[in-house]
Amino acid sequence: MNEPNDVNAVNDASDADETGEPAPRPSGGEAPGEAHLLGLLDGFIKTKVLIGAYKLDLFTACRTPRSRADLLAQLALPERSGTILLNACVALDLLHETPEGHLQVPPALAPFLVREADAPFRTTTYLLDYYDEVFRAMVDIDELIRSDGASSSFKLRDYFKDDVSEVRDEDAAEYSTYMEATMGKIVEVVLTSYPFAEHRRILDLCGNTGTFCASVVAATPGLQGAFLDVPACVELGAKALAADPELAARVTPIAGDLFKTPIPPDYDLITMCRSAMDWGDAKMGPVYAAIHSALPENGRFLIIERMLPETNTPEALALYLRSFYFLAKSQTTRYRRPSEHVALLEAAGFRDVEIITPPRAPYQLFQSMRLIVARRGPG
Ligand SMILES: C[S@@+](CC[C@H](N)C(=O)[O-])C[C@H]1O[C@@H](n2cnc3c(N)ncnc32)[C@H](O)[C@@H]1O
Structure with a gap:
């Protein structure tokens, strides 16, 4: 399975030959540079997945294990975009998949991502909202x-x-x-x-x-x-x-x-x-x-x-x-x-x-x- 950071995964389609196997990487130092750039480009999307899921309150819904269908219904998300979000959250370790295929927020992340009345102030949680505004100012x-x-x-x-x-x-x-x-x-x-x-x-x-x-x-x-x-x-x-x-x-x-x-x-x-x-x-x-x-x-x-x-x-x-x-x-x-x-x-x-x-x-x-x-x- 590809790790979330595995930029080779991004290239699989374009690099694959007719056997479906990835073509060998060009030598001469291009691949590491490319990998670095693709990693940076993915960085923005990873951050947006985190902020998007937080704004949609997916993590609170996943306080206990939930089926994908339940989650999409509760959050009123379309099947296509909702599935894209859930898959990305699992790949980024923001949600864990139980053996039954249900999704749950990992215990180490729950204190930051699950919304609760009277929760203590946490810098990281505060920044999720704050950076959403900061990123808007960075659009251009x-x-x-x-x-x-x-x-x-x-x-x-x-x-x-x-x-x-x-x-x-x-x-x-x-x-x-x-x-x-x-x-x-x-x-x-x-x-x-x-x-x-x-x-x-x-x-x-x-x-x-x-x-x-x-x-x-x-x-x-x-x-x-x-x-x-x-x-x-x-x-x-x-x-x-x-x-x-x-x-x-x-x-x-x-x-x-x-x-x-x-x-x-x-x-x-x-x-x-x-x-x-x-x-x-x-x-x-x-x-x-x-x-x-x-x-x-x-x-x-x-x-x-x-x-x-x-x-x-x-x-x-x-x-x-x-x-x-x-x-x-x-x-x-x-x-x-x-x-x-x-x-x-x-x-x-x-x-x-x-x-x-x-x-x-x-x-x-x-x-x-x-x-x-x-x-x-x-x-
Ligand atoms: C980044 S905050 C730091 C506050 C505090 N020292 C701390 O570490 O939490 C900068 C502070 O400067 C204050 N400030 C801004 N303009 C000021 C001015 N012209 N005269 C005095 N304080 C000012 C702000 O109200 C704010 O409280």
Whole structure:
């Protein structure tokens, strides 16, 4: 039987001679290149099979073993397209076939693919819906690239406003869902990688609803904190904090604009998590300089985000691919290499800059997280 990845299967018809046997592959290195390309072309269809089956709620229907006829009837799918979908799902190991010929979602996939009320937030499940929207923005990929992403139809694309008070509450809530849900795992790793206890006051810039700041403060006795973000996000965060008066007394929400609000001077640690990447050097250079000026002597600036390797390497494929998602999502977001941050930090006046590689990634999708610590020197 052909494996799902077996590109020879794709070629069987055209390569077969009259005996039905596949003709020998041409020598000279063409076949491996062809196999690589055919594999890439199939990649799109595999993803669409997954998203299509998820949107049709096939996996919930297959929570327990079901016959093919039952499934087509329940989901009201035509015989031809429904069979095409079921066959592809089985071939991709998204559904298993029982000895009786019934189909069931494999136990390892069920927590992600079967819809359930009150299911815990799962990044992978969230991305199934989110990427459906992202992929729509990639339909004319050549135009997306040619326009530096400007042609994208992505609905939250214009979330970033020149006037931050224009960010709508419902957009802030949607934008924050994923970030809040994944922050706990990031904080866990950051706390093991950086000595927050050496500080008295932390200010988290672009701190969203304050989850990072509040979690670090809660885990660090004696630390006071503040987070700055657009008013709609800060309002959400302030409401959540009000439920915990003890923590609320130690965390100050600041509604503002990273590019316009003066950075308060009395914080000996300023942080930016998953945010510096949202703007180009022309915007971030002055922000780094303002942070440098606002810090006291020996104060530190900590940048936390996924970073590209210094040289192009296949291991960073996930980062290079995710960068395409940035083209769809925003006009300026991009990953930087640590050395690019260092150059910007040095131009802003920082002299003592350290790059920290955490012991592990916070979660599957968030590989290659780095911490950059920049210390303000005397004067
Ligand atoms: C990618 S999110 C990161 C949020 C948070 N640090 C985290 O890791 O979850 C970027 C954040 O920047 C905020 N933001 C966008 N424009 C801003 C601006 N001009 N001033 C302050 N915050 C801004 C967004 O509201 C959002 O919360």
